[in-house]
Amino acid sequence: MLATAFGKGASYKVAPFSFRVLFTTTFLFAGAPQYALGSACEATKTGERAQVVYVYDGDTVKLDDGRRLRLIGINTPELGYRDQPTQPLADTARQALLRLLEANNHTLRLQYEKQHHDHYGRLLAHAFLEDGENVAVQMLQQGLATTLVVPPNIWGADCYQQFENAARHDRKGLWALPEYQPQSALSLPPETRGFHIVQGRVSEIRNTRYTTWVEIEGPLVVQISRKDLTNFDPLEELIGKQVEIRGWLTQQGDELRVKIQHPAALIIIPG
Numbered sequence: 001m002l003a004t005a006f007g008k009g010a011s012y013k014v015a016p017f018s019f020r021v022l023f024t025t026t027f028l029f030a031g032a033p034q035y036a037l038g039s040a041c042e043a044t045k046t047g048e049r050a051q052v053v054y055v056y057d058g059d060t061v062k063l064d065d066g067r068r069l070r071l072i073g074i075n076t077p078e079l080g081y082r083d084q085p086t087q088p089l090a091d092t093a094r095q096a097l098l099r100l101l102e103a104n105n106h107t108l109r110l111q112y113e114k115q116h117h118d119h120y121g122r123l124l125a126h127a128f129l130e131d132g133e134n135v136a137v138q139m140l141q142q143g144l145a146t147t148l149v150v151p152p153n154i155w156g157a158d159c160y161q162q163f164e165n166a167a168r169h170d171r172k173g174l175w176a177l178p179e180y181q182p183q184s185a186l187s188l189p190p191e192t193r194g195f196h197i198v199q200g201r202v203s204e205i206r207n208t209r210y211t212t213w214v215e216i217e218g219p220l221v222v223q224i225s226r227k228d229l230t231n232f233d234p235l236e237e238l239i240g241k242q243v244e245i246r247g248w249l250t251q252q253g254d255e256l257r258v259k260i261q262h263p264a265a266l267i268i269i270p271g
Helices: 090-102 135-141 157-169 226-231
Strands: 002-004 011-013 048-057 060-063 068-071 107-111 123-128 194-207 211-216 220-225 242-252 255-259 266-269
Touching: 048 068, 048 090, 090 135, 123 135, 135 157, 211 226, 220 226, 220 242
Parallel strands: 068 123, 220 255
Antiparallel strands: 002 011, 048 060, 048 107, 060 068, 107 123, 194 211, 194 242, 211 220, 242 255, 242 266
């Protein structure tokens, strides 16, 4: 994979996606560097100029032709809908995106990937301002978004991750909240739901016809569809290792489950 380096006009090659490793006991790069706002993850090719007429939240907007655009590469807290409460900093993330758009004539340039729509029918694209700045990077730098890798749309994932790492190191925005601190799989309450970052030791790998199950010591099981296994190195190498998992937890019987599609959501902790 070719990813964009920090700094305009430069690039660097990185290894193909595999199980990543967290580098310090705080699980972040020690002395994480600071980068100029939006100075990386530059577009390789933008194909459409779009006008935004409404901002739903920090990662979803409405275009002037009625389409809903969901930004690729990040996830921001959800605003309350029906009986669901508003998540912490959801309105702050929405306002941050709104300010970016207001300062740039409500105009975005879009870069598409292999999959153009999600299962909700929303348009999927990376969004850039008129001057080329990456909107996702600016949200990540403020700590108002987490990275999200959903194959086959994986462009920029390494680059986005490093901006999240820097915000997490500095405890900006979401990363200062208790909800976004790593939890031990051994101490997860059975009623745990929603997005969480969990750490635990892999005890077993089970394969069924359509799914591979990564058992974590405690009530947590990681679910990987057989069709997504091509994104991963051999999973057996995880047995006995301490890992960090991120994703949306649900309850099935007496266990908690989290479904992942890409190794960016399953990181090895050294030691």
